[in-house]
Amino acid sequence: MNRKLFGFVFSLVLLASLAFAQDSVNPALRPPKGSQIAIVVFEDLQCPQCRRLAPMVAQAGKTYKIPVVRHDFPLPMHNWSYEAAIIAHYFDSRSRQLGLDFRDYIFEHQPEIFPTNLRQFAEKFAADHKVDLPFVVDPQGKFAAEINADRELGKSLQLQHTPTIYVVSSKPKGHPFVEVKEPSSELFQTIDAMKAE
Secondary structure: OHHHHHHHHHHHHHHHHHHHHHHOOOHHHOOOOOOOEEEEEEEOOOOHHHHHHHHHHHHHHHHHOOOEEEEEOOOOOOOOHHHHHHHHHHHHHHOHHHHHHHHHHHHHHHHHOOOOOHHHHHHHHHHHOOOOOOOOOOOOOHHHHHHHHHHHHHHHOOOOOOOEEEEEEOOOOOOOEEEOOOHHHHHHHHHHHHHHO
16 A cells, blocks of 8 residues: 555655646747757857858758757847847747748848948848838837847846857657757757657
8 A cells, every 4th residue: 555655755846847847948948839859049140150050050951850049149248239139029920930031131140231331232132022111110119129138038047158059859758959069069869869758
């Protein structure tokens, strides 16, 4: 009888600890609903390393057919990244793909962009995509609030740099997320390892 009771209590404790482990993972480090695995990236549009790694991250998403979730984490030392993120969120509001395309466009032209000509690049992108770019992009501060929420999310994860790249999983066993420290050499292997768990 005591053995059965002990087994029952042990099972309850084990289940509770597994549930706690799952609940204790920051929701940002979970794949979108319906996905087993995803790549989560915190990036700064003025960061040269973000620019260098963005095509590889996109390629990994396509190769493995997994979502890439991008968060804006503009660093204080960069003098136009916050404004670029606001414009990117404006294009997101028109269509998610348009926002992604704008981010890639900014990365492509990053070395040529300064605070004084960012607006010109945004206007050219808008004209090329036949979209209006209002004079005041964020009159209610909605896009700034979204960026600030992303930044707070990054701070809650104790981010120190951009890009910070995670491979995340919805599987209850194994590692629910792994930060990819050396994306150039480790991103694809990390995804393979996560899929194998």
